[in-house]
Amino acid sequence: MFTPHAELDALLADFVRSARDILGGSYVGAYLQGSFALGAGDRHSDCDFVIATTTQPAGAAEAGLRALHDEIPTRAGSWAGELEGSYADVTSLRTVAGLGVPWLYCDHGHRVLIRDTHCNTPHTRWILRNRGITLDGPPVASLVDEVPPEALRAEMRAALPTVLTDVARWAPADVAWTQRYIVTTCCRILYTLHTAQVASKRAALEWALDALHPDWRPLLTQVAGDRELGWDPAQRPRPGSMALTRRFAAYARAWAV
Structure with missing residues (x-):
């Protein structure tokens, strides 16, 4: 169990499996940050994710992810419109030098991916490093350096x-x-x-x-x-x-x- 909600866990498992298949060899791991990582996620919360990749998605991989995020909010269930997060290349994810680099991003309830810095800030990076939940892949702390106070x-x-x-x-x-x-x-x-x-x-x-x-x-x-x-x-x-x-x-x- 990743969250207190079985329906959300099932959605996350399917989402991660789909993203891994689309990304292929560039896939590294999938993680939760935000409210659920901080132990406070509830029915009013977004579900914030970061999927780590070797490089920023492009070409067929980007097209596949765009199709996936266009489809997910059409699914039944209360959580289908609450996924929010980014695809972070491991180079810009690791150090403070990469803070502010735009990543491919999905806002909750939206069906179109954009490139944005929403998930690449000191406070989101701190949550990921210190409280992040590993859905799949290596421990998140092995991918993200400490954020200086x-x-x-x-x-x-x-x-x-x-x-x-x-x-x-x-x-x-x-x-x-x-x-x-x-x-x-x-x-x-x-x-x-x-x-x-x-x-x-x-x-x-x-x-x-x-x-x-x-x-x-x-x-x-x-x-x-x-x-x-x-x-x-x-x-x-x-x-x-x-x-x-x-x-x-x-x-x-x-x-x-």
């Missing part, structure tokens, strides 16, 4: 000032999920700045309840409690919660200085 902290320092504007580019402000996401993201950033490690959303909120000023406990408790509501585009933020969330983002910026 300052690389993680630098990424978080750069992200914190623009959390609100970055989220506004893709998440509607009048949806309750967005309010929770902003608060949780700020907590995860502060946790990494403090520890040079990466925590799940739930763990970051628990840390923040103890580490941050007590005035923020009602907001943090609300966000933690409402997580089970998941994504509902018709659900509006609690009255006053978005304004409070903006103030919390400003507090987080000041706390991090």
Whole structure:
């Protein structure tokens, strides 16, 4: 068992088998990162994967992967649209010199692969190296070097000032999920700045309840409690919660200085 969900495990086993067949001799191994690797994956989580290859997929292999990812979201079951991840060549995967190299990437719920840096950042690399789950292939730590603490902290320092504007580019402000996401993201950033490690959303909120000023406990408790509501585009933020969330983002910026 790779996850607590038998249906997801069956999907992953079939997915890895298909990707291995398509990639042939360039296939190295398949791994989980993200929420499931951090031990916090639940029914609201994406399932984040990285498939390691000797070289970036091209030609017939790339075409085969594109066909596979076009087909998977059409399958029955709640997890078919939740796979998200990249195909990482082992050269750029290994060292910090390869951070930011675009990989062939599938966003969850999407059917078209793009080349993107989404999975090739210090925090995703940290999860993979330290918490990654091996689905198939050699141990993931044999493929990924340690991420220097300052690389993680630098990424978080750069992200914190623009959390609100970055989220506004893709998440509607009048949806309750967005309010929770902003608060949780700020907590995860502060946790990494403090520890040079990466925590799940739930763990970051628990840390923040103890580490941050007590005035923020009602907001943090609300966000933690409402997580089970998941994504509902018709659900509006609690009255006053978005304004409070903006103030919390400003507090987080000041706390991090």
